[in-house]
Amino acid sequence: MSGHGKHTIHSDCIHHGWDNSFKPRITIKPGETVEFETLDASSGQLSKTSTAADLAKLDLGRVNPVTGPVFIDGAQPGDALKVTLLSFKPSGPGGAGWGWTGNIPGFGLLADQFPDAKLHHWHYDASLAPAMYGPGGRVPLKPFTGTIGVAPAAAGLHSIIPPRNVGGNMDVRDIAEGTELLLPVEVAGALFSVGDTHAAQGDGEVCGTAIESSIDVALKFDLVKGANLRMPRYVTPGPVTSHFDKKGYEVTTGIGPDLMQGARMAVSEMIDLLSKRFGYSPIDAYMLCSVCADLRISSIVDVPNWVVSMYFPRIVLE
Template identity: 75%
Template sequence: MKCTHTIHDRHCHHGWNNTNTPVLRIEPGETVEFLTQDSSGGQLGKSSTLADLGKLDFAKVNPVTGPVHIDGAEPGDAIAVTLLEFGPSGWGWTANIPGFGLLADQFKDPALHIWTYDAQSLAPALYGPGGRVPLKPFCGTIGLAPAEPGLHSVVPPRRMGGNMDIRDLAAGTTLYLPVEVAGGLFSLGDTHAAQGDGEVCGTAIESPCTVAAKFELIKCANLAFPRFTTPGPVTRHLDAKGYEVTTGIGADLMEGARAAVSGMIDLLCKRHNMNAVDAYMLCSVCGDLRISEIVDMPNWVVSFYFPRIVLE
């Protein structure tokens, strides 16, 4: 769609800092098209191999395009960002990066899968022998600058947003972000073609996209944390054939999550003759971790939902 402004992907930064110079100043109500790099910062591409994964410079990962200064935004306000449209690139990557991910102690060797997909139809992307992953482009990293001075890593999410990896920050969603500094200083990046809730191996289908967004200002909102509104159902693209579900039960939610994911990997390996690391990466791009029960002390239930439509 046609926007009021366009910001090219060369206008990016690799950490949150409230002294970053805005590349654009806008009034509330204006629209901006953002061009993004993939989360490797261009270090991986359509022809990359496992050797390229081993050469990643982690100082260059997760670049975000911006920042944008929204006139009139002050601490205590909220900036409402409506994600209008995504322009997918047609390719992406998923990797198991040693030392990163929910089951990093179990999967110590690197692995890389390069995806290609139809950027117009967004038909399910092929994976291995018979796998078909439904796509839903979204922003993995989207947020404002923190009030705390200095340079802050873009990897962990923060009160003002950032690397939240919420797969429902897709077209039509409106995200409300708490403002900590004048102008907000908004940036986004780390776009994905698909991801399961939890992003369990640490990567999704990492895929550069263009993103069109509209900005509004809400005075004196006093949000403690980000919130968002979706335009409709959020799992319809996965629901058609139901789910296989594994659980983890115990006194620690993290250990419950690990057990639930491990159980699904075992199930996929046995039923579909998959390698464990391939099952792990597939779980990351289309399976959902959920807290099913958190009141029946001392044990809680975490479930992992894998959509049957992917492999049937």
């Protein structure tokens, strides 16, 4: 920990799950900044030499470690914790970035269609250059916090996997640099934690993983007294898809009375397009969609059928 309103909390200060009885690692005042060191979503179970066999053996009880908790002086139930995301930097030697995308058996939107483990490694540099090489594509980077939240009021240990009204594993790719996030406070001090950092992700994270990467993130904390929010809110500092927009999109759809089935169809159709037109194996197409393609609800009023679209950025392919 350092002075002048700036603090550091290291990656050995992690926990798995949400529990309002966890002891704070540090206490800060509103207006102060904390730099968090994070672990990747596997909690270090995977490394640069890992294979799909290692992914298949992943202990899911240790996934999505979060660094914290941090006690914010003066935070009380009914307040909102305002978190401003200041910066992201890869945590590897010399600022080098390494990450992974995996198809974990039994996990993901199309888990029934892709039952086998598959692991892909990514490497990028300290500049967070706008593109990196993946399985046949170049994916523009936009680091963000996959899991970010505060402790719930309900006693006991709660799983880290599902998102909650107090935040958590939201996997919102726009909670990135410059974004201001408001989280409902349910316990004294808020007990804030963050982790599951990603180098890039598409809206939906359809295979269940993004570019999972250990990234150090600097956050500034403020309080909005008596905000009484029911759910998180956030404000972005500008356009959210400019890193993808430059070449347009390939778009597939799923149409029917069930949004989940529509989402599955839109993704399946995009996998088919990428496989037939660009030569991807179906599993690589699925994983690439997870890190750069966006699921959107295009229409939800024309009873009885709804339209879900999948937008795949052409810049990745050109």
